[in-house]
Amino acid sequence: MSHFRGAVFRARMFILKLALNFAYRPGSHFKFYYPGLEIKYACEEAEKLGAELHFLGPELNNITWRRLYHEHRLNMGNVFYKLYEFGGTRWEGEHYQQIQKLQLTTPSSYVESCCDTYNINWYIQSLDIMFPYLKRILIDKRDMALYKYITRNAKEGQKIVAVVNQWHMEGIEHLWAHEYGMLPRSQSITEEIDPIGDMPLKEGLFDMLYNAFQRELKNAHSNTTPASYSNMMNTYHREQNWQYEHRNM
Known part of the structure; x- marks a missing residue:
């Protein structure tokens, strides 16, 4: 049998x-x-x-x-x-x-x-x-086994380096955070997010003012209307092509 x-x-x-x-x-x-x-x-x-x-x-x-x-x-x-x-x-x-x-x-x-x-x-x-059952065996139960082995052999004041496959890292981290009342890195935000905090706003405004003045000056000399209202060069140095034509209109 x-x-x-x-x-x-x-x-x-x-x-x-x-x-x-x-x-x-x-x-x-x-x-x-x-x-x-x-x-x-x-x-x-x-x-x-x-x-x-x-x-x-x-x-x-x-x-x-x-x-x-x-x-x-x-x-x-x-x-x-x-x-x-x-x-x-x-x-x-x-x-x-x-x-x-x-x-x-x-x-x-x-x-x-x-x-x-x-x-x-x-x-x-x-x-x-x-x-689903294969994932439970290869990942979930393996995560638990690795985590238990790490915590069982951990000694107070001693550093431990655990080298595991990448697909076990998040599971072990979640088990560790759950046991010790912590938040895993995937769920914790250490500081408030400022979406425009790193944008050079003054430089951008000056860039728009400079390009607007230059555009009006050239059109006054040629007595024509602008062919494009796109800046010659913006703060982030994007290439000049048609897909950015709309950004300053």
Whole structure:
């Protein structure tokens, strides 16, 4: 019976891999489940400093594999239904843009130039829609496990450096903020926002006055009407073309 369940599990994982490739099309050269060089460098620096080092293993550790083994709610039909349901929406356009980024870049260049907080959150929310139970295993429960391990080994007055995958950072931060009565950075604003506080208003007004005077002087000499009411050069040094023609009219 165990051999049969193992064969069924491998078949389910193979179908899941096909569904993930169909939904996101990352390509065979993207292997997100392998530890990156940042883990290697962090471990080497910790050894050089003689710091206490705890390596928690790869993303797909034994605990995660056991959770996947016992999870039978990985409904593949939901993927195709959601792709059909969200067709023609803004999400479909974002989905197509993400696929283009993955196919036109290498893993290293994608991580360094495209893999920002916005993209990571997009993939997390997309995974919650397409593969909700998979997201619960790979992200939510993993966030909780990492957070518990960090807090359990934290000692008072001692600094800890935790190197985790980017898709775990926000979850760990929210768990930390919730336990200690703090606000995560994504929800806290340290100072009031002044939308025009950094704008050189006096310089802009002088620039408009100078251009208006110069325009009137030239038109008086040529006895014609202005061909354009756009300034010759504004405060932010935009290029002069037709799309900014309307800004001073």
